[in-house]
Amino acid sequence: MTDATRRSRSWLDIVAVAAVVGALVFAMTSPRVESQGDSARMLFIHVPTIWLAYLAFAVTFVASITYLVTKKLKWDLIAGSSAEIGVVFTTVAIIGGAIWGKATWNVYWTWDARLTLTAIMLFVYIGYLALRRSIPDPEARARRSSVLGILGLVQLIPVHFSVTWWRTLHQSNTFRPRDIQMDGPILAALLMSVGAFTLVYASLLRHRVHLAELELVALEAAAATEGPVAGDAVTAPTIDSAGAGE
Amino acid sequence: MSNRFWPQAFAIARRDLDRERRSGEVAWVTIPFGAVALLLVPLAVGINQDVLSRIGTGMLFVVVMLFGVLTAVRQTNIETPAQRDAIALLGVDPVAEFAGRSMATALLLLAFQVVMGAVTVALYGLDLAGWEWMVVVMPLTAIGLAELGTLSGSIAASTNAGPALVPLLVTPLAIPLLLGSTQTVESITRDGVNLSWLVLMAIVVLVLAIVGVVTARPLQETR
Numbered sequence: 001m002t003d004a005t006r007r008s009r010s011w012l013d014i015v016a017v018a019a020v021v022g023a024l025v026f027a028m029t030s031p032r033v034e035s036q037g038d039s040a041r042m043l044f045i046h047v048p049t050i051w052l053a054y055l056a057f058a059v060t061f062v063a064s065i066t067y068l069v070t071k072k073l074k075w076d077l078i079a080g081s082s083a084e085i086g087v088v089f090t091t092v093a094i095i096g097g098a099i100w101g102k103a104t105w106n107v108y109w110t111w112d113a114r115l116t117l118t119a120i121m122l123f124v125y126i127g128y129l130a131l132r133r134s135i136p137d138p139e140a141r142a143r144r145s146s147v148l149g150i151l152g153l154v155q156l157i158p159v160h161f162s163v164t165w166w167r168t169l170h171q172s173n174t175f176r177p178r179d180i181q182m183d184g185p186i187l188a189a190l191l192m193s194v195g196a197f198t199l200v201y202a203s204l205l206r207h208r209v210h211l212a213e214l215e216l217v218a219l220e221a222a223a224a225t226e227g228p229v230a231g232d233a234v235t236a237p238t239i240d241s242a243g244a245g246e
Numbered sequence: 247m248s249n250r251f252w253p254q255a256f257a258i259a260r261r262d263l264d265r266e267r268r269s270g271e272v273a274w275v276t277i278p279f280g281a282v283a284l285l286l287v288p289l290a291v292g293i294n295q296d297v298l299s300r301i302g303t304g305m306l307f308v309v310v311m312l313f314g315v316l317t318a319v320r321q322t323n324i325e326t327p328a329q330r331d332a333i334a335l336l337g338v339d340p341v342a343e344f345a346g347r348s349m350a351t352a353l354l355l356l357a358f359q360v361v362m363g364a365v366t367v368a369l370y371g372l373d374l375a376g377w378e379w380m381v382v383v384m385p386l387t388a389i390g391l392a393e394l395g396t397l398s399g400s401i402a403a404s405t406n407a408g409p410a411l412v413p414l415l416v417t418p419l420a421i422p423l424l425l426g427s428t429q430t431v432e433s434i435t436r437d438g439v440n441l442s443w444l445v446l447m448a449i450v451v452l453v454l455a456i457v458g459v460v461t462a463r464p465l466q467e468t469r
Contacts (some may be wrong), residue, residue: 030441064258068464108251120418120421121418123417123418124418124419126414127411127415128290130406130411131401131402131407131415132412133406133407134402134405134406134407134411135405136406139468140468143465143468144400144401144402144405144468145401146461146463146464147400147401147457147465148401148415148462150461151397151419151457152419154419154450154454155418155419158421158422158425169317
């Protein structure tokens, strides 16, 4: 790793942490929503986490296609790393949503279309990660998981449009450019939070891809220096042609 | 597309159907297993006829999806890496292989659905109004699930987790098919057929076919 790469990574970390602190200040000082009280501040966690889940899985999709086209392993590492982060943030979004749901709907879970499909989306990517773990060879893993990375996006479409297709308990999409129903300070805090979480994602992705590259190098080094293993000295019995049949 | 494509695809499909004819796995294992599941549900949720007739169609497609995965997994279970290598070395077009496998699995799944449908009607006392649309819904479900199963089987072949992984890959991805099939039937009983659900199913089938065709070669090369 070059000094420039290391420097840019640490700058990204610093900017991400600063943005999170800024977003936290905005979230805490934003006006109180009368109908929901302070529980409405969950908005600043819930929306960015689900946005990150979408972003992470979309990156997995794009990186999977790019891997299949270019055959460069780096893209597979990006796809796998992004999916890992996506799974973490989807889990956080579901748990955060459940806590917020308890405060507003008085239930942790309801059979709402958005909730149910988001949980199913989580299982799609858990399957993706399980597949990656079950293939030791990096090339084979890359090719097979890239197919699943592409297929996974099919699931994102019903998740996103579920609030439109089924008019259930979950509110409709938060960001509708032509119909923003949010006060200025709340919208500013939400956008700040989304920006901060996106920077956190970028930072985590860079670290995870770097780690994956190191794992790959270690794997290649281990394969290159592989010495004799126990049992190598044992040879299969052979039939001596002179003594055959005796 | 070479002029050997369809003969190869049909040969692969015929081979898979011959295997089924010899082993009888779907006929003697999957279908009875699915029928037992349909029999168990009323014991668990109660035998109120109104409830059963309301949940019947949904149960039918849940059973089709969960047990249909067993049909899709079948090929991953029985084929060895050597067999897969032999098919690749014989020069079989990977897209023809995908098409052939999907065709055979779709036919088996269609048969499975027809039997499960009859069992559900008999056990749950379903109203058959609008069931003529099943002529469209069942084949779309079968083709979609077959494509998904074939793709997942190819992805999971020769992995450490092997066939155990396929249900985890197929089931969540089959949700649009489950929604499409159940919502179409539900819309018929409510206020006439809602074609948008059929369109959703058709789009999913098309997308899966495109992904299957595009990725067939890279998947064959990784075996």
